[in-house]
Amino acid sequence: MIMTDPSQPPDPVDLRRASDDGDAEAAHRLAVLAAVGFRMPPDWTLALGQLARAAALGSGTARDQLAVLAPDAGPVAAGRDDAAAWDQAARAVDLASWLAPPRPMMISPGPHVLSIPGFLPPAACDWIIQRASERVGPAEVYDPATGLGRREGARTNSACAFDLWSLDLVMVLLRERVIRVTGLPAHGLEPLQVLRYDTGETFDWHVDYLTPDQPGLAEDMARKGQRIATLLVYLNEDYEGGETAFESTGLRHRGARGDALMWANTLPDGRVDTRTRHAGLPPVKGVKWVASQWCRSGPPRR
Ligand SMILES: O=C(O)CCC(=O)C(=O)O
Ligand SMILES: [Fe+2]
Numbered sequence: 001m002i003m004t005d006p007s008q009p010p011d012p013v014d015l016r017r018a019s020d021d022g023d024a025e026a027a028h029r030l031a032v033l034a035a036v037g038f039r040m041p042p043d044w045t046l047a048l049g050q051l052a053r054a055a056a057l058g059s060g061t062a063r064d065q066l067a068v069l070a071p072d073a074g075p076v077a078a079g080r081d082d083a084a085a086w087d088q089a090a091r092a093v094d095l096a097s098w099l100a101p102p103r104p105m106m107i108s109p110g111p112h113v114l115s116i117p118g119f120l121p122p123a124a125c126d127w128i129i130q131r132a133s134e135r136v137g138p139a140e141v142y143d144p145a146t147g148l149g150r151r152e153g154a155r156t157n158s159a160c161a162f163d164l165w166s167l168d169l170v171m172v173l174l175r176e177r178v179i180r181v182t183g184l185p186a187h188g189l190e191p192l193q194v195l196r197y198d199t200g201e202t203f204d205w206h207v208d209y210l211t212p213d214q215p216g217l218a219e220d221m222a223r224k225g226q227r228i229a230t231l232l233v234y235l236n237e238d239y240e241g242g243e244t245a246f247e248s249t250g251l252r253h254r255g256a257r258g259d260a261l262m263w264a265n266t267l268p269d270g271r272v273d274t275r276t277r278h279a280g281l282p283p284v285k286g287v288k289w290v291a292s293q294w295c296r297s298g299p300p301r302r
Pocket of ligand 2: 208
């Protein structure tokens with residue numbers, strides 16, 4: 001198997017060689033890099049081709065993802081289990097629909113909050129919960145002084161983040177929908193986070209925008225810009241309570257499984273919108289799962 005060093009960005013050329021040599025994991029990782037366009041232009045034909053190759057080489061994750069992405073063709077391929085069947089499953093992925101998010105509906109003008117019913121199909125929600133279940137740990141708050149996460153009482157829920165080493169194609173498609181619906185640059189997407197709230201756990205009142213007066217953040221913001229939008233996808237619905245709440249308006253929102261909530265953390269003139277102070281309220285029964293995508297503006301234009 002190809003050597004993977006998480007401190008180094010994966011190299012598509014090495015992955016290609018390993019995939020050609022029959023390394024299923026390399027084929028899967030190359031599929032993700034091709035889809036996001038890492039060190040190459042985004043190439044969905046290559047991405048889906050490598051996903052099919054990974055599946056044919058025995059990758060369980062690739063097979064499961066094809067079942068999510070092409071619900072009718074994936075299981076058929078699993079029954080036949082030959083390379084041609086997995087190729088056929090990958091060709092059955094309706095990429096145009098996957099890349100077309102449903103229309104947002106405004107639910108609050110200021111702060112500017114929109115809901116997007118049916119943002120993600122249920123099977124994709126289940127898949128993301130399954131992936132995150134293996135990884136979640138105590139949620140941390142970004143500490144600009146160290147640039148690392150730090151545990152804080154305000155956040156009692158669990159979380160995990162997916163970077164280039166751990167994203168999969170279902171998650172990349174979620175992020176593509178975020179890019180299309182927000183109109184924000186792909187390179188401004190922070191790692192995808194998945195949050196889990198057990199009964200009684202919370203993400204207490206906070207804002208998502210960054211304030212450059214905190215040490216360490218000015219430089220980070222000069223490089224990546226402000227965190228101008230947040231998009232949440234509610235991944236399940238079998239819990240009670242657990243709304244996303246906005247302090248200024250009293251808005252409490254809870255989507256059904258697959259629905260998204262999105263808001264602008266800044267005003268049209270670029271200043272931060274203090275009315276966006278919000279919380280993930282504690283579920284009073286059951287467990288809440290949500291995917292959270294923070295979006296940066298990209299470096300400010302000079
Ligand atoms: O879980 C929620 O409803 C809120 C999550 C949140 O505030 C965030 O991810 O920034
Ligand atoms: Fe937040």
